[in-house]
Amino acid sequence: MIFAACDLGGTNTRAALIDETGRILSRVSQSTLQSSADALIDSVIRLITAIATEDCPGLAALDGIAVAVAGTVDSISGTVVTSPNLPFADTPLRDRLSAAFGRPVIIENDALAAALGEARFGAGRGAGDVVMLAIGTGIGGGIVVDGRPYRGTAGGAGEIGHMVIDPAGPLCACGRHGCLEAMAAGPAIAARARAAVKKTTDTAILEIAGEDIAAITAETVGRAAAAGDPLAQGILEAVAEIIGVGAANIANLLNPAVIILGGGVMTGDKIILETARRVVRDTALAPNRDASIVAAALGGDAGLLGAASLCLK
Amino acid sequence: MIFAACDLGGTNTRAALIDETGRILSRVSQSTLQSSADALIDSVIRLITAIATEDCPGLAALDGIAVAVAGTVDSISGTVVTSPNLPFADTPLRDRLSAAFGRPVIIENDALAAALGEARFGAGRGAGDVVMLAIGTGIGGGIVVDGRPYRGTAGGAGEIGHMVIDPAGPLCACGRHGCLEAMAAGPAIAARARAAVKKTTDTAILEIAGEDIAAITAETVGRAAAAGDPLAQGILEAVAEIIGVGAANIANLLNPAVIILGGGVMTGDKIILETARRVVRDTALAPNRDASIVAAALGGDAGLLGAASLCLK
Secondary structure, eight states: OEEEEEEEOSSEEEEEEEETTSOEEEEEEEEOOOSOHHHHHHHHHHHHHHHHHHSSSOGGGOSEEEEEESSEEETTTTEEEEOSSSSOEEEOHHHHHHHHHTSOEEEEEHHHHHHHHHHHHSTTTTOSSEEEEEESSSEEEEEEETTEEOOOSSSOOOOGGGOBSOTTSOBOTTSOBSBHHHHHSHHHHHHHHHHHHTTOOOSSHHHHTTTOGGGOOHHHHHHHHHTTOHHHHHHHHHHHHHHHHHHHHHHHHHOOSEEEEESGGGTTOSHHHHHHHHHHHHHSOTTGGGOEEEEOSSGGGHHHHHHHHTTTO | OEEEEEEEOSSEEEEEEEETTSOEEEEEEEEOOOSOHHHHHHHHHHHHHHHHHHSSSOGGGOSEEEEEESSEEETTTTEEEEOSSSSOEEEOHHHHHHHHHTSOEEEEEHHHHHHHHHHHHSTTTTOSSEEEEEESSSEEEEEEETTEEOOOSSSOOOOGGGOBSOTTSOBOTTSOBSBHHHHHSHHHHHHHHHHHHTTOOOSSHHHHTTTOGGGOOHHHHHHHHHTTOHHHHHHHHHHHHHHHHHHHHHHHHHOOSEEEEESGGGTTOSHHHHHHHHHHHHHSOTTGGGOEEEEOSSGGGHHHHHHHHHTTO
């Protein structure tokens, strides 16, 4: 079998042909068009059509078409209800694409699709109950229950980044204080580093950032930590303790077999993974503390693979 | 159809005959025997046998037998893995009861059974995704997904009381700081009141407690609040804000249609319910903020009814 999947993110729109084992046969991408819903939908149609006609006998040969979208998806109506980073609002994306292709189309939230991809083909393979945290500019989440995507009543489930874990914490973009996202995503790591380098010069962070405090990002901190810089390692450990609190909360609430940590912040260092693993093991209740805390395995392909897998059932 | 259900709690063991519509036909109860697992199992067998022979044509006439247990239940093996308040540890309760009755028996965690009872027959009737918080001496929880009990990988899901919402908060019995239970269950309400009455005498709390600070409980505060005492009302509002943070976290994670607040602390006053409702509406993300926040409707019968309903499918 062969499926076409598209991952519609705030920055890039990517499409791929994928077989039933989760192998990516070919791929294409472009910058996401932000001018209008119509322009964006047309670009998705063009990308999928292109990949299906160039690398496959055509659209009619596809066994399914699925699109992962960075927004809240109502799976009953096939509508993108809201999206912080795409020009969609109550947009009937599924029916628009179905009409264009003359075929059924599945749409899904991108974080949930990524969790499903990891659960079926990646770091959660073989486990039924899997939760994924994608830690980058924000903290996204996806919940997989018994191998199936858990959407909640209106497609809003999985907002793990907006779990308050300290009501006195920093203001979050959502308006609350002390959300996990406000305390432990990339910008929080960068903010800690910027504050720290003002107090000491004994760190590689500033050098890596080209001596420009404003240029410090979470990636800067990650590189400095990987190079053995104690200040950077301390910052990541402190943030990882907070991620660990969030992961332990998830373990106590949902008792998943596997909690997957992914996203740009997780790339290239073990400190966050190991610290979060220790916090869950030491602080969650039995048997919830037995959750495996693992790194994502599929990188940026998780959403494409998870979306494609929705065509399988 | 007619089912026998038993609710095995740390204080009381209750049994009932229940029909398929959730009507309780007869009931019996006794204090829970704590001397040994064997003595406790024997008491469950006696209670169910008694109710089935006195009020029904006998055990053979039952369409199902189900037991809700205050402990972690492994539903695959039918074992009570651990229990903080019962003499069970890796106890094969299901098979022991099955052997005694010569019939299949279902066992389930009591908080999950209560959530299921409320979801099927009570405050969550008609909704698919329902979460219940039982706020009493501790804070228990149960998660119902698409009308079915959500147990997690090893029966440990639903520990909503052990979601940390303030790492600098008071020490919880589980060893972490700032769990929802440590901040908002009955003992936390009582502790706030005891501290407050040391600073002011302008309150009905102390009078209701017989002028004995040590005798102040959450119930004392509830009665004072119901009588219009501003100090008591303020304490309940402050605690309800915390419960609201927990409920908003649940809404963002699971997007349930209904969040049910039950347990002894909820009895008899609207302050907690109304405050929690406002916090969820004002702070959770769309569409998660649309969750209905409602009071439990079945009181102490929820666990019996939920257990009985497990015999239905």
